[in-house]
Amino acid sequence: MHWRSKLLHPSRRAPAGFRSLAPAVYRGSTVVFERTADIRDDWRQSAHGYTYGLYGNPTTLELGARIAEIEGAYHSFIVPGGQAAIATVYLALCQTGSHGLVPDNAYGPNREFAGGLLRRLGIEIETYDPAIGARIADLIRPDTALIWAESPGSVTMEVQDVPAIAGAAHERGVPVALDNTYAAGVLFDAFGAGVAVSVQALTKYVGGHSDLLLGSISVANADLYERIGSAWSQLGMAVSPDDASLALRGLQTLGVRLERLEASALAVARWLANRPEVAAVLHPALPGCPGHDLWQRDFTGSSSVFSFVFDPRFTARDVAAFVDRLALFRLGFSWGGTASLAMIYPDLRRPGRDDTGRLVRLNIGLEQPEDLIADLSKAFAAGTGRS
Numbered sequence: 022m023h024w025r026s027k028l029l030h031p032s033r034r035a036p037a038g039f040r041s042l043a044p045a046v047y048r049g050s051t052v053v054f055e056r057t058a059d060i061r062d063d064w065r066q067s068a069h070g071y072t073y074g075l076y077g078n079p080t081t082l083e084l085g086a087r088i089a090e091i092e093g094a095y096h097s098f099i100v101p102g103g104q105a106a107i108a109t110v111y112l113a114l115c116q117t118g119s120h121g122l123v124p125d126n127a128y129g130p131n132r133e134f135a136g137g138l139l140r141r142l143g144i145e146i147e148t149y150d151p152a153i154g155a156r157i158a159d160l161i162r163p164d165t166a167l168i169w170a171e172s173p174g175s176v177t178m179e180v181q182d183v184p185a186i187a188g189a190a191h192e193r194g195v196p197v198a199l200d201n202t203y204a205a206g207v208l209f210d211a212f213g214a215g216v217a218v219s220v221q222a223l224t225k226y227v228g229g230h231s232d233l234l235l236g237s238i239s240v241a242n243a244d245l246y247e248r249i250g251s252a253w254s255q256l257g258m259a260v261s262p263d264d265a266s267l268a269l270r271g272l273q274t275l276g277v278r279l280e281r282l283e284a285s286a287l288a289v290a291r292w293l294a295n296r297p298e299v300a301a302v303l304h305p306a307l308p309g310c311p312g313h314d315l316w317q318r319d320f321t322g323s324s325s326v327f328s329f330v331f332d333p334r335f336t337a338r339d340v341a342a343f344v345d346r347l348a349l350f351r352l353g354f355s356w357g358g359t360a361s362l363a364m365i366y367p368d369l370r371r372p373g374r375d376d377t378g379r380l381v382r383l384n385i386g387l388e389q390p391e392d393l394i395a396d397l398s399k400a401f402a403a404g405t406g407r408s
């Protein structure tokens with residue numbers, strides 16, 4: 022053969038049988054079949070073998086299998102991010118004329134998708150009070166196709182009675198999808214609570230190092246596997262095997278990271294609760310947080326993200342100046358990584374509460390908590406003259 026052909030059809034190869042502890046990174050779009058009789062085009066690769074890289078490769082399917090195992094799911098689909106997971110669930114379970122329900126404190130882009138693209142498609146998504154519990158039954162209509170839960174809710178951290186919501190929905194045959202990102206898929210048993218679909222932004226705790234974007238959609242049964250899988254494959258939700266391998270690495274340390282993050286976040290939250298500048302600390306493990314009793318009943322731990330609200334005597338400018346004085350806390354979106362972050366939500370809208378400009382969300386990282394407390398203390402002292 023000409024050397025050009027040899028470049029593509031080598032006869033000398035590396036020996037097989039390298040048994041690395043680390044999962045391999047498989048790149049590839051095309052999957053080669055042995056003979057024409059083997060050719061299939063089926064996204065159900067976990068069941069029927071590999072057909073095309075768009076539907077996953079051994080690295081991404083390994084990640085999905087591990088997420089499914091940890092969450093106790095029938096199957097987990099891996100998608101490019103948490104928001105991609107949310108959008109896929111909506112598009113899989115709703116159609117023109119459908120009605121859906123989403124808590125009014127849900128992750129902002131979830132509600133934006135509901136009020137934007139879905140409305141254009143003739144799908145009506147109504148918001149509900151996250152504290153509704155079993156009274157969700159009153160909002161379910163014959164055309165209700167999907168109920169979202171997010172517990173604790175984004176930024177204001179209300180814990181929901183997910184088993185009660187799932188129970189009421191189940192009686193009427195409506196699937197409940199839970200954004201289970203806060204619990205990293207492990208601190209809350211979504212499927213034990215009766216949820217049909219559990220999504221995670223793997224970007225947060227599973228990735229754990231702020232260097233990747235990935236999401237997962239875990240389903241409870243074979244029927245949802247078909248419904249979600251059909252939408253997932255049509256939407257072309259392929260992910261990079263490199264990102265999946267980073268998430269697989271993240272899984273190995275998830276246990277120790279969560280333990281440490283919980284302890285550090287609690288130390289900082291308890292310290293903040295005793296500050297005269299602070300009107301409320303919204304941390305599910307602290308009694309002041311709405312739904313704290315539900316957290317005690319349903320969760321096996323808390324994680325790294327929580328919010329606190331400045332006393333009303335502080336203006337939005339005071340709060341912004343406080344955040345700007347922080348040195349260890351960096352200003353940035355997202356959470357679940359190794360670095361501590363602070364974020365103000367100036368246009369936070371929640372029915373019945375007005376914390377505009379006074380609410381700060383913190384993500385506690387792996388720094389020593391005393392150093393984080395010293396950073397906060399200095400920022401308070403410079404604003405009030407008190408340490």
Ligand SMILES: Cc1ncc(COP(=O)(O)O)c(C=O)c1O
Nearest residue numbers: 102103104128202222224235355
């Ligand atoms: C609760 C929650 N769900 C979903 C997402 C979306 O995740 P991603 O950034 O991976 O799209 C986020 C991101 O901030 C989030 O906080």
